[in-house]
Amino acid sequence: MSNKTEQEWRDILSPIAYHVTREGGTERPYTGELIEESRSGVYRCVCCDRVLFTSTGKFHSGCGWPAFHTEAAQANIVRIE
Template sequence: MGLFSRESGAPEAAQEPAPTVVRSDEEWRARLSPAEYQVLRQAGTERPFVGEYTDTKTVGVYKCRACGAELFRSETKFESHCGWPSFYAPADAAVIERADTSLGMRRVEVLCAACHSHLGHVFEGEGYPTPTDLRYCINSICLQLQPVE
Protein backbone atom coordinates (compact mmCIF):
# COMPACT_ATOMS: atom_id res chain seq x y z
CA MET A 1 0.00 0.00 0.00
CA GLY A 2 3.00 2.28 0.23
CA LEU A 3 2.65 5.69 1.84
CA PHE A 4 -1.10 6.08 1.48
CA SER A 5 -3.40 5.84 4.43
CA ARG A 6 -6.67 4.58 3.00
CA GLU A 7 -8.65 6.64 5.49
CA SER A 8 -7.08 10.02 4.79
CA GLY A 9 -5.20 9.61 1.51
CA ALA A 10 -2.27 11.36 3.22
CA PRO A 11 1.27 9.99 3.04
CA GLU A 12 2.47 8.06 6.08
CA ALA A 13 6.05 8.23 7.39
CA ALA A 14 8.27 5.39 6.18
CA GLN A 15 11.86 4.24 6.69
CA GLU A 16 13.80 4.21 3.41
CA PRO A 17 16.18 1.32 2.87
CA ALA A 18 19.69 2.23 1.72
CA PRO A 19 20.30 2.03 -2.03
CA THR A 20 22.05 -1.09 -3.30
CA VAL A 21 23.45 0.75 -6.35
CA VAL A 22 25.63 3.61 -5.14
CA ARG A 23 27.49 5.96 -7.47
CA SER A 24 29.03 9.38 -7.04
CA ASP A 25 27.42 12.39 -8.65
CA GLU A 26 30.28 12.42 -11.14
CA GLU A 27 29.60 8.78 -12.07
CA TRP A 28 25.87 9.46 -12.55
CA ARG A 29 26.65 12.43 -14.81
CA ALA A 30 28.97 10.25 -16.91
CA ARG A 31 26.39 7.43 -17.25
CA LEU A 32 23.32 9.55 -18.00
CA SER A 33 22.48 12.13 -20.64
CA PRO A 34 21.88 15.65 -19.30
CA ALA A 35 18.09 15.19 -19.67
CA GLU A 36 18.17 11.78 -17.93
CA TYR A 37 20.32 13.19 -15.12
CA GLN A 38 17.95 16.14 -14.62
CA VAL A 39 14.92 13.85 -14.15
CA LEU A 40 16.48 10.78 -12.50
CA ARG A 41 18.96 12.46 -10.15
CA GLN A 42 17.46 15.95 -9.68
CA ALA A 43 13.77 14.97 -9.51
CA GLY A 44 12.84 16.79 -12.69
CA THR A 45 9.86 16.04 -14.92
CA GLU A 46 9.76 15.55 -18.67
CA ARG A 47 7.08 17.35 -20.64
CA PRO A 48 3.78 15.47 -20.99
CA PHE A 49 2.91 13.51 -24.14
CA VAL A 50 6.48 13.49 -25.51
CA GLY A 51 7.95 10.43 -23.78
CA GLU A 52 9.03 7.31 -25.60
CA TYR A 53 6.72 4.98 -23.63
CA THR A 54 3.62 7.14 -23.14
CA ASP A 55 1.52 5.20 -25.65
CA THR A 56 3.50 1.99 -26.22
CA LYS A 57 1.70 -1.32 -25.92
CA THR A 58 4.81 -3.51 -26.25
CA VAL A 59 4.82 -6.49 -23.88
CA GLY A 60 7.85 -6.52 -21.63
CA VAL A 61 9.60 -5.36 -18.49
CA TYR A 62 10.27 -1.70 -17.72
CA LYS A 63 13.64 -1.21 -16.04
CA CYS A 64 15.31 1.75 -14.39
CA ARG A 65 17.33 3.63 -17.02
CA ALA A 66 19.89 4.59 -14.34
CA CYS A 67 20.68 1.17 -12.86
CA GLY A 68 18.76 -1.49 -14.81
CA ALA A 69 16.61 -2.73 -11.93
CA GLU A 70 13.17 -4.10 -12.85
CA LEU A 71 10.45 -1.58 -11.98
CA PHE A 72 7.18 -2.38 -13.76
CA ARG A 73 5.70 -5.01 -16.09
CA SER A 74 3.64 -4.17 -19.15
CA GLU A 75 0.66 -6.10 -17.72
CA THR A 76 0.22 -3.30 -15.16
CA LYS A 77 0.44 -0.44 -17.69
CA PHE A 78 -2.80 1.33 -18.58
CA GLU A 79 -3.97 4.35 -20.54
CA SER A 80 -4.61 7.21 -18.16
CA HIS A 81 -4.27 9.95 -20.81
CA CYS A 82 -2.19 12.02 -18.35
CA GLY A 83 0.82 12.43 -20.67
CA TRP A 84 3.18 9.97 -18.99
CA PRO A 85 3.27 6.16 -18.83
CA SER A 86 0.93 4.94 -16.07
CA PHE A 87 1.04 1.70 -14.13
CA TYR A 88 -1.21 0.42 -11.37
CA ALA A 89 1.49 -1.57 -9.52
CA PRO A 90 5.29 -1.83 -9.45
CA ALA A 91 7.24 -5.09 -9.45
CA ASP A 92 7.74 -6.51 -5.94
CA ALA A 93 9.94 -4.24 -3.77
CA ALA A 94 10.98 -2.28 -6.88
CA VAL A 95 10.11 1.23 -5.70
CA ILE A 96 10.21 3.44 -2.65
CA GLU A 97 7.47 5.96 -2.00
CA ARG A 98 8.08 9.13 -0.02
CA ALA A 99 6.20 12.31 0.78
CA ASP A 100 6.83 15.20 -1.61
CA THR A 101 5.66 18.67 -0.62
CA SER A 102 7.54 20.54 -3.35
CA LEU A 103 5.69 22.98 -5.59
CA GLY A 104 3.21 23.71 -2.81
CA MET A 105 1.46 20.35 -3.27
CA ARG A 106 1.16 17.14 -1.28
CA ARG A 107 2.22 14.26 -3.49
CA VAL A 108 3.94 10.89 -3.17
CA GLU A 109 7.24 10.62 -5.01
CA VAL A 110 8.30 7.28 -6.51
CA LEU A 111 11.99 6.28 -6.44
CA CYS A 112 13.86 3.25 -7.75
CA ALA A 113 14.49 1.06 -4.68
CA ALA A 114 17.89 -0.04 -6.03
CA CYS A 115 19.49 3.35 -6.82
CA HIS A 116 17.03 5.89 -5.35
CA SER A 117 16.61 7.65 -8.69
CA HIS A 118 13.46 9.76 -9.07
CA LEU A 119 10.87 8.11 -11.34
CA GLY A 120 7.70 10.15 -10.92
CA HIS A 121 4.72 10.17 -8.55
CA VAL A 122 1.90 7.88 -7.47
CA PHE A 123 -1.69 9.04 -7.10
CA GLU A 124 -4.62 7.35 -5.37
CA GLY A 125 -8.36 7.45 -5.82
CA GLU A 126 -8.65 9.11 -9.20
CA GLY A 127 -11.36 6.76 -10.43
CA TYR A 128 -9.23 4.75 -12.85
CA PRO A 129 -10.52 1.19 -13.33
CA THR A 130 -7.45 -0.57 -11.93
CA PRO A 131 -7.15 -3.33 -9.33
CA THR A 132 -5.19 -1.09 -6.94
CA ASP A 133 -6.89 2.32 -7.36
CA LEU A 134 -3.36 3.69 -7.85
CA ARG A 135 -1.71 5.47 -10.79
CA TYR A 136 2.08 5.36 -10.87
CA CYS A 137 2.78 8.29 -13.21
CA ILE A 138 6.34 7.65 -14.41
CA ASN A 139 8.61 9.71 -16.65
CA SER A 140 9.45 7.77 -19.85
CA ILE A 141 13.02 9.02 -19.68
CA CYS A 142 13.45 7.04 -16.44
CA LEU A 143 12.50 3.77 -18.09
CA GLN A 144 14.13 1.26 -20.44
CA LEU A 145 11.71 -1.29 -21.93
CA GLN A 146 12.98 -4.84 -22.36
CA PRO A 147 10.50 -6.48 -24.76
CA VAL A 148 9.41 -10.07 -24.17
CA GLU A 149 9.74 -12.19 -27.28
Protein backbone atom coordinates (compact mmCIF):
# COMPACT_ATOMS: atom_id res chain seq x y z
CA MET A 1 0.00 0.00 0.00
CA SER A 2 1.04 3.56 -0.56
CA ASN A 3 1.84 6.01 2.17
CA LYS A 4 0.50 8.95 0.17
CA THR A 5 -1.83 11.39 1.86
CA GLU A 6 -5.24 12.12 0.36
CA GLN A 7 -3.94 15.51 -0.75
CA GLU A 8 -1.04 13.84 -2.56
CA TRP A 9 -3.53 11.52 -4.31
CA ARG A 10 -5.61 14.57 -5.31
CA ASP A 11 -2.49 16.20 -6.75
CA ILE A 12 -1.52 13.07 -8.73
CA LEU A 13 -4.86 11.82 -10.06
CA SER A 14 -7.42 13.44 -12.31
CA PRO A 15 -10.67 14.39 -10.54
CA ILE A 16 -12.54 11.39 -11.98
CA ALA A 17 -9.68 8.96 -11.21
CA TYR A 18 -9.58 10.26 -7.63
CA HIS A 19 -13.35 9.89 -7.29
CA VAL A 20 -13.32 6.31 -8.61
CA THR A 21 -10.21 5.02 -6.86
CA ARG A 22 -10.26 6.87 -3.56
CA GLU A 23 -13.96 7.55 -2.98
CA GLY A 24 -15.52 4.43 -4.49
CA GLY A 25 -17.26 6.37 -7.23
CA THR A 26 -18.14 5.33 -10.76
CA GLU A 27 -17.62 7.20 -13.99
CA ARG A 28 -20.69 7.70 -16.15
CA PRO A 29 -21.24 4.86 -18.65
CA TYR A 30 -19.78 5.32 -22.13
CA THR A 31 -17.59 8.25 -20.99
CA GLY A 32 -14.33 6.50 -20.09
CA GLU A 33 -11.32 7.01 -22.32
CA LEU A 34 -10.75 3.23 -22.62
CA ILE A 35 -14.28 2.17 -23.58
CA GLU A 36 -13.40 1.92 -27.30
CA GLU A 37 -9.75 0.89 -26.81
CA SER A 38 -8.88 -1.99 -29.14
CA ARG A 39 -5.07 -2.07 -29.20
CA SER A 40 -3.23 -5.07 -27.77
CA GLY A 41 -1.70 -4.51 -24.37
CA VAL A 42 -2.39 -4.36 -20.66
CA TYR A 43 -4.57 -2.27 -18.37
CA ARG A 44 -2.78 -0.96 -15.28
CA CYS A 45 -3.99 0.49 -12.01
CA VAL A 46 -3.74 4.28 -12.12
CA CYS A 47 -2.64 4.29 -8.46
CA CYS A 48 -0.12 1.44 -8.11
CA ASP A 49 0.74 0.67 -11.78
CA ARG A 50 0.09 -3.08 -11.34
CA VAL A 51 -1.23 -4.94 -14.36
CA LEU A 52 -4.92 -5.65 -13.76
CA PHE A 53 -6.21 -6.92 -17.10
CA THR A 54 -5.00 -7.75 -20.60
CA SER A 55 -6.58 -6.78 -23.89
CA THR A 56 -7.16 -10.46 -24.70
CA GLY A 57 -9.56 -10.65 -21.73
CA LYS A 58 -11.60 -7.62 -22.78
CA PHE A 59 -15.06 -8.08 -24.25
CA HIS A 60 -17.98 -5.88 -25.27
CA SER A 61 -20.63 -6.19 -22.56
CA GLY A 62 -22.83 -3.31 -23.66
CA CYS A 63 -22.81 -1.90 -20.12
CA GLY A 64 -20.84 1.27 -20.88
CA TRP A 65 -17.60 0.34 -19.11
CA PRO A 66 -14.69 -1.83 -20.23
CA ALA A 67 -15.38 -5.45 -19.23
CA PHE A 68 -12.93 -8.31 -18.78
CA HIS A 69 -13.58 -12.04 -18.35
CA THR A 70 -10.48 -12.61 -16.21
CA GLU A 71 -7.82 -10.66 -14.36
CA ALA A 72 -4.16 -10.69 -15.43
CA ALA A 73 -2.94 -11.88 -12.01
CA GLN A 74 -5.20 -12.73 -9.10
CA ALA A 75 -2.61 -11.36 -6.67
CA ASN A 76 -3.03 -7.87 -8.19
CA ILE A 77 -6.78 -7.73 -7.46
CA VAL A 78 -8.42 -6.96 -4.13
CA ARG A 79 -12.07 -7.91 -4.01
CA ILE A 80 -14.26 -5.80 -1.72
CA GLU A 81 -17.81 -6.99 -1.12
